[in-house]
Amino acid sequence: MSQEIKEKIESLRKELHQYNNAYYQNDESLISDFEFDLKLQELIKLETENPEFFDANSPTLRVGGGITKNFPTIPHQFRMYSLDNSYDFDDLEDWEKRIEKTFGKDEVEFVAELKYDGASISILYENGKMVQAITRGDGFQGDEISNNVRTISNIPLTLNGDFPERFFMRGEIYLTRKDFDKINEKREEEGLDLFMNPRNTASGSLKMQDSAEVRKRKLSAVLYQFISEEFPAETHWELLQKAKTWGFNISSQAKLCKNLDEIKDFINYWDKKRHDLPFEIDGIVLKINNIKQQQTLGYTAKSPRWAMAYKFKAEKVETKLESVVYQVGRTGAITPVANLKPILLAGTTVKRATLHNEDQIKKLGLHEDDFVYVEKGGEIIPKIVGINLDKRLPDSKEIEYIKNCPECGTELVKIEDQANHFCPNELHCPPQVVGRMIHYVSRKALDIENLGSETIEQLYIAKLVENPADFYALTKQQLLPLERMAEKSAQNIIESIEKSKEIPFEKVLFGVGIKHVGETVAKKLVKNFSTIEELRTASLEELVQVEDIGIKIAESIHEFFKNPENILMVERLKEYGIKLEKDENFNQTDSNILEGKTFLFTGKLSLFTREAAEEMVEKNAGKNISAVSKNLDYLVVGEKAGSKLKKAQDLGTITILDEQEFLDLISQK
Template sequence: MPEHILQRIEELREELHQHNYNYYVLDEPTISDFEFDAKLKELQELEAAHPEFYDPHSPTLRVGGEITKNFPTVQHQFRMYSLDNSYDFNDLQDWHTRISKILETEDIEFVAELKYDGASISILFENGKLSQAVTRGDGFQGDEITANVKTIKDIPLQLQGNFPERFYMRGEIYLTHNNFNKINEERLAEGYDAFMNPRNTASGSLKLQDSGEVRKRNLSAVLYQFVSENSPAETHFELLQQAKTWGFKISENAKLCKNIQEVQDFINFWDEKRKNLNFDIDGIVIKVNSLKQQQLLGYTAKSPRFAMAYKFKAEKVETELLSIDYQVGRTGAVTPVANLAPVLLAGTIVKRASLHNEDIIKKLDLHVGDFVYVEKGGEIIPKIVGVNLEKRNVFATEIQYATHCPECGSELIRLEDQAAHFCPNETHCPPQVVGKMIHYVSRKALNIENLGSETIEQLYREGLLTNIADFYTLRKEQLLPLERMAEKSAQNIIDGIEKSKQIPYEKVLYGIGIKHVGETVAKKLAKNFPSIDDLKNATEEELCQVEDIGSKIAESIVSYLHNSENWEMIERLRSYGVQLEKGENTTEVLSTVLEGKTFLFTGKLSLFTREQAEEMVEKHGGKNISAVSKNLNYLVVGEKAGSKLKKAQDIGTITILDEQQFLDLIES
């Protein structure tokens, strides 16, 4: 029986590796997303039931879940040099002249590649498997972030074909514009400030402690450099093509150039076309193609002589600042937006620019009627970067930040630790009320189909909705008079509302819109406080015992649930049948060997993920708890266990196990 299961696990792993290669490298998927997900789910279930067949390179590990408290520092075997920069063709020509003299020939081929604006990474592959991933750091050493990099689908975990036994692939990890916008939409919906640009967001994402959270960022990667003591090819361009056959995502836009003029043509082309890309580039990287010539050229103290980065100039335009509006989001955050005289910037007409907060307005010393300089921040978000003081009208008035909400008139507040201002009238300020209702019906929350933002706004204006509990009092005849509302559409909405009563408690908890409670936090709350009543009765101190919940989130939860209007709305939801407590545990029970015992996992686990471990506990009758206390029976420790281990040792009655001892306990 185990051999049959192992065979099926290995079959699924091989299939999924191949499908990932087809999709992310060849861009030629051979099965649907549904079929892929079904195979992945089957593999996840088999691996969870049989941890003895654990493989650190399994496709299932892309889902993340590993927690890394501290990223160990790792020395680079091969230094990661920085590139010399050039900003015009004269610099480029001078470089060409210098290397021609060293090589004693002008017969030099180049490879021109897009310079992705992201975070550099060095990935070690041994025997065809991803072994280690390390950030650039200072070039000599960086942080080991292997668990996080494994969640990036563009990077293969298992290679194919005829690859070298041991080598490094260097590359760039970045965010597409679409994914960057999606992240910011979700952050704003949850009451957080938007990230400023894709590059910093990608870099910061790689240092998140929970690899499951990294996976949700949907990072992308492009690999552009093979590094080893021995090379299986004679040129850089050949290496790129070989790397693609092994399973690496290589830039399709890299070009072999016969001379420096072709390089300049490539630069001119992409200086214009880069605005059409779905990711940021800040220039072009030019490398000598011949590896033998690269070796002859060698390195300076800081940079390789065989490569050069041509940096694009940031496009900046001047236009008039007409006025400033203030937008109120779902959580009450107020964002100032500059209204500009329309101007062409990076291929699009720009009329507005975000100013983010009062501090930025003061730093720029903005006056109404100023002529301002506007750039595209990170190639995507227009931003004001300066003022042409020579054109300032002597009678121009300094912009004073709004003191009251533009929607409901409430006096704005600004917390000491935040840059943004907030409208505190969360239950009656129209944009906040409507925003909360739109959030409640969204796909990740209650997933009520056919209820779009326009329909919700109409229902609010008509007085049919005042808060989310009112969805459950709507009748079809109230919907029919709305614009573009047919009988079938109205019935679909009513059916969707009824269906939402079956949505699990953790999604409801996310959907009701507690400030700072996102999807992940809601799941952890539901796991530790299995009903809304348990959550309401929890103190801030008890809430802070839950992983990833700090005082700010805890304070927000207590404040929300002890607000009389909010609690009245929750009671109405309960009366309509909405799920406000965790359902019966549907986990398949394999044995009762752990019955009555409580478990907690800490440190870096190597034999299984934390999620797999907790599932094993439940399948064998045990219970997972979130904090070290006298109620804990077993603490299972991985590498670099810290404060939880010390606290357990201080209590003295808790049994401490390593991972193998935990598996032995299950099999006993």
């Protein structure tokens, strides 16, 4: 009997996989939705009654329901590189010339593909079954999200045909515009904040704990790269065609190009037609077609030499300015924001754009009810770039910058060498008070998990917290009445607050929010002043003697400790057991290999974070500095290194390293 049940289960699974594949890969409906659901329910019932026949790749797992509390971090067997970007055809011509030096003219063909705007994924298949799915992460390791990826309908769980025994497929998980709009319509009905764009929503959806909720988001996937030790074809194009026969959703817009002219035609076509697509793209990816040529060219420290991403230029549209509002930041800085008549820009609806500061408003010459030109910087952040003066009303008034804080009414101040206006009421202006506490709990400061900005705002409105010291007086009973606060959540917050008492002095000093005292400055102060009391009583002269501490920072520290409310907060933190003195091992180093050498990091780093890089310098007795000058020994460059790299090259005395060369330098110890 059990053998019959097993055969029935396997037969249903095979059938449903075939129907799924035909529907999602070939747009064929071999069975009605009603019949499909009947078969699916029959399989669910059989699997529930016979758990011994469980299969991680059963079609029933498309429904989801698995809960993942923590997503384990898994190393990538094959590193996931980022791509070099180009923004004009000159960059592509330079790339083509570099390739021709290796292989000769007319010896190379290319594959041009749409650059989907989503979240990168690497999926392992063994013996025709999906085994594991890992996010890109930092390229070396990512989060394992297999349960969630199994709910995505056009990712095959089992393969068809003559596929290799073991390989990875790389691709992009994304949301169509239609499905993104549906999600936001539902959130609006429920009174929730709307999501900003499809890409971030897709990325966030992949890390949801309940895979059944992930399935409701209706994510899609396109697969574009076969990865393995050995390749079952000689070209990337052949691999894509094979992958399609195995059941993968391969972009139907990809094109084989013989030369750069064909590539340009492809780019120009999609630059105009991209907004007709049902999903968002932000450029075109170009790859050398021949696998052996790819292997010959290899990789730089951060990207393949055989591939390039062409990014589309920002789109510009016209709309009407409806009003200007003013936001107050954590530091008291005032940011003017334009409310716009909603427009579709680069595939998303835009209602607001930053105006930066008063100088920007004056430079634009902005008037009430103006018609303005808006574009998205890097296809993400909307900004006003001009005004249609032909449409300006004769009696329209110039926008006048506000004189008082929109939150607390305090008269604004403008510091001579800064562009922004500030609200000086830092201890009692609501956004500044809340912002200061959000900063205190942030990862780089006290790192208090589970205590997010919404919870802090609720606590402030309930008059339970007004400064960071108040966190340590909170009880679980005070937290429970808050909206969406369960007993377990409240307990987690209390435990996280208690754990923050182990955070070292330099992070606490950064966290209390002294103006101009960032992470690096906090470390240098702790290096010279062992306790908060020593820092509080230090004279201006003693402070400016500390390396990289100028009179502006010194005066800011003095002003902080002149305020009785700040002194009281610090005393309360001390009473609650917060570390306000230097750890014994603070100045301990791993080696002296970088002693006497100065370092600066620029560009987007892919092998390590900037924070980790600077820590490596300090742990090996080196020194981090903040600008390119004759005092700099090494400039370490990541992606898109700009003016700092150029200045270092012009000086000619600075050693320029990529990330791997920096690691090699440290490893000499």
